[in-house]
Amino acid sequence: MSLLSCEQVRDLAEGFVLGALDPVQVHDVRDHLASCTNPHPEMDELGGVVPYLAESIEPVEPPVELQGRIMAAIDAELRAGRRADAAADRLISSLGAGSVARVAPAAAVPAQPASATATGPSGAPINLAAQRARRSPLGWLAAVAAVIVIVALGAWNLSLSGQLSTAQQQQAAVDKVLAIAQEPGGQAAVLEAGAAGGPAGLAAVAPDGSFALAMHGLAATSGNQVYEAWVIAPSGSPLAIGSFAVGSDGNGALTAGSVAAPAAPGLTIGLTREAHSGVTAPTLPMVVSGISGQGS
């Protein structure tokens, strides 16, 4: 539901297209335009001119070294992406999904529906090869997410309707992680155990403090036992995010709304197993952990 009327949006149009509104106004106008069914020709009419204000500026030669800095920054992101890919590969292997849904290397993407397509909980095929081939920064994340859902499915026979809802819950948990990862400035991490075949999952944190986590393969908790999620900034102490119990299906999910950690690359996100909820320091070792990278 838009907070602004069409008339109010028209009144803000020149400020909006110039970028001269405060962030709350920008958000409200954007919300309105996203949902309004009425035409807003004023946005085109006024906004079409704005790019040429940028072109009115006299070009200036930048420092020679700037190009090197840019290429180095891109290289650094690529290396981080490759590390994430490698983590995804290890994850896929450790979960034993290789035989059903092995992700094809990005370089070799001929359509191989039989070997590279799995079926998601809704029955829709998930083509992992295609997801991975599109090597956007988010590509690896989508691929891992699909694998986690698929592996969760593989653990049960989906023809039993009672288990379909479990799979759908897992899909919903993974979707939440992806949504947060895709927010501007969102960070995502693949959470793995040290040994192959252990629990694995995904977590994401956004600059607004929203956090989500989806896990598979966790040992069931009993009594007051919980898994506690932690976010650790590179120079900070562990921040407790929240806790959850795990049943016999091994799935776990957690969402939180106000994580006070900087949403910058290099956050450690991990899980510990605790005797009860409410602990303020993690009981090591971590069950799974991962380092965050750019999610969007």
Place this chain on the structure above:
Amino acid sequence: MSEPVARVTGRVNSAADDADRAVLEAIAGGDHGAIAVLYERYKTMAYGLALRITADPGLADDVVQEAFVGAWRNAGRYSTERGSVKTWLLAIVHHRAIDAIRRRRPTSELPEHEEAPPPSMTLPDVWSEVAGRLDRDEILVALASLSAVQREALELGYFSGLTQQEIAVRTNAPLGTVKSRMRLGLLQMRRVMLGASPGGGEPA
């Protein structure tokens, strides 16, 4: 004003736009070196814009770096509906630069995190064909056709990082007057630019 626009939108895109799109597709397809081509093509415009907004060479370096890394990261999301590649790229530079100076201001109202893409980035650039043929001199002629207060309002609105409310205080003018100057200034520029474009004033 709607008629001239309707006439220009259907034209074929310029060769330069096609070449830019090809570069962006290459980047999106994994040719990471292609960002150097884009950089070479637009580095002086990008740096000039960043420097104009930040008035700080060090900060302008950071802004241009962030903008090109951002363009590399988001090349796959570019759509022609967002205007030419040049428009898209300069909108990223503008957004990053405004963000940088607003963060630097002690009374910044910005939230800690990065905002969504700038308004101009999400708007269709209905003029790409007209303005693709407009050189900087013609854009300056359009700017020069504005009254001094209109030009000031547009420049403060686009380059200063101030909000309309802050501009009203800065220029000691009522908010309604500032808004009106901006609106009339944009419309006047549009009129002059359409007139300056070859064919822009001809019947369909």
